[in-house]
Amino acid sequence: MSSVSTNLNFFEAKKGIFSWIFSVDHKRIALLYLYSLITFFLVGVTLGLLMRYELLNPGKDLVEAKTYNQIFTLHGVIMIFLFIIPSIPAVFGNFFLPIMLGTDDVSFPRLNLLSWWVYVVGALMALSTLVFGDGPADTGWTFYAPYSVKTGTNVTMSVLAAFVLGFSSILTGLNFIVTIHRLRAPGMTFLKMPLFAWSLYATSWIQLLATPIVGITLLMIAAERLLGVGLFDPSIGGDPILYQHLFWIYSHPAVYIMALPAFGVISEMLPTFSQRTIFGYKAIAFSSLAIAFVGYFIWGHHMFTSGMSGTARFIFSILTFLVAIPTAIKVFNWVATLYKGSINVQPPLLYTLAFIFQFMIGGFTGLVLGALATDIHLHDTYFVVGHFHYVMFGGTGFAFFGALHYWYPKIWGRMYNIKVANVAFTIFFIGFNMLYFPMLIAGLMGMPRRYYDYLPEFHLPNMISTYGSWVLATGLIIMLSNLVAGFFGKKPKVGRNPWNGITLEWQTLSPPPVQNFDRMPVLPQNGPYDFDHKPVIEE
């Protein structure tokens, strides 16, 4: 790498749209993902705001029941398959995994480009249901049979889109596994890898092993709709419970595809802003693997009320509680990392703290749902919706935006306005909790999910929640405008290491050159977060 003749950064290296959409540079592919993901995220947010507006008062506020059902289905499909599953791995994994490992790209750069293209094709297929056929699916993102077999809406295209998107996920997972095994810098053993790489490693195995199951399940839905093969609809000899098993065998581990990369990001930001080593490196690294492993065996907790045997309910419940243990270990280690640190409160740290707080609420409400007695009451109510959003949005979503604020100066070489970022964070945080906490209350009161209309007694929590959605949207607009303004604004360029971080990406230029490093990166002596022997980096 010392033979690099030019230090042109990856933005300047080539110009023109084709140099982007056919680029095999992992950094450019990461940004292609970022721009497409944010676009779909904003579509998903808009649909979410429409749903919340509809639920402001009992009765019709905005749309008809069928339209509402299509909106919440599309909201789920977009947010899950187009945003949260690819989010952190496809954007920050693609951009930073090779750099943090000290190499110049992923193992298969062309496959990486193919993954993005497959993602775009899948996304266009999902959105095509808006204009072709009898409208977007109205089944919920879970496509439960036999309704998904019977409804006249365009379910076939939606499930085929999810099938295609699965390939993008599988290929990215494969690419990361090989990259982590083959391309680590000399001297970087597995136990000297940054924790972000560890979390991507665990995630990638789930992507590789679990996604094919949902792929085949979704094809079975398509076969049943198009060819009348009796797989899930009992009126033609199928079994709807079989569908639920097949769906959740993937979709429960998929929750960890969404959550583990977030754990990785948090484990990077905490040492940087505490200026000290992470507490319990091995515990955090191995608990990722433990979560990935145990996560395979607990899918049945989505089916506690579907008529499984008492034995199955007992086993799935106890295994569900086991997955809480490695998760608790991570939280304790994160908080301990703040102990005796030298804490620099910056926007990414605020997102980290909010992540820990909200992820804990998501986790504890998960325990309530994992216990049999309470789940019998709360299953399929708004409590589940609240729990899920606390984990996915309050957890992974906040980690994603934290990561965006953390790596922003490295990616674009400039800094955003920190004060505005803090204000945006505060509004975003308040809005988030106003939006989702009342859902937990509505669920406890007994309001079922996927409800277009509701009994008058559920009015208050729904009203607060809708107001919260407006606060959240305000925070989001300020946050994104601030980031965009930082990009176009006149802020001076930042140096290599504005946060005084220790992992390898902070040793190179901001933005990084095409080959990632302008000079040979130096590993800290004792592991990736060894702040006692932090290599001295000259600008």
Add this chain to the structure above:
Amino acid sequence: MREQASTFAQGVDFSLYVIAGISVFFLVGITVVMLFFVFRYNKKRNPVATNIEGSHKMEVLWTAIPTLLVMVMFYYGWMGYKPLRNVPAGALEVTAYGQMWKFTFEYPDGRITDSLVVPLGKPVKVNLVSRDVLHSFFIPSFRMKEDMVPGKNNFLWFETTQKGRFDVLCAEYCGQLHSYMLSSVTVLDQHDYEKWLTSSASVADEHPGLSLLKQNACLTCHSQDGSKIIGPSFKGIFGKTETVVTDDAEREIVIDEAYISRSIRQPNADVVKGYMKGLMVSYETVLSEEQIGHITDYIKTLK
């Protein structure tokens, strides 16, 4: 929270308080410690960090404590749940049918109702049957639900602890009018229950065709006043000329006895143009020739 109106509700709420109590304690505790660290070890107060790699003692401690606590939570969840599977002998058995978008209840004596009426303090077993897609039979005040799965017979049972009327909601998404799929349980004391049981069904002076339409949830989708819900309205339908889609080809037919009978038995054979195929299930095995005749007679009266 709603009132606890079944014996099961106490167990559920108790396990909820145990889990929520432990959770709130740790949530508040960890958050306070976290914020204290951010304040105490802020770079202004603590310019130089101390590197602490970790501590085996702490790792063991915060593995063991959560393990113990989650096992406690599991235990209470299981204990609260267990009674739900053990139906006492001699329970009153009622069958609840779910179909888009209505619950109906069938009593041992053959009586069919829109809402459930049960005696106070007596065990009641509800067999759960779906006629089309997934539904879920949810009584928030009893803290219980169980899915209605087509092709599979689930059940739940309860013993009520107070008189009154309690909501029954459908908790599993089942299509367009899911949120309107509501019913109720009325809990009467033994005396009133027996009176209700012996009272002649109030359907006596109703047209038998109308009773059948109500019992089979036909009116959820087909209105009697000409408005379009999901399927065509029954008003003025008899004798009308309609364009129907048969095997993807359009043709004109006159709606007569034969068409109504065919539409009830094979709803997807001739679908009126502009309506969705596949949503209605066949009533071939549910309704007899004679009953279909009553329905047809009633539809003729809706001019």
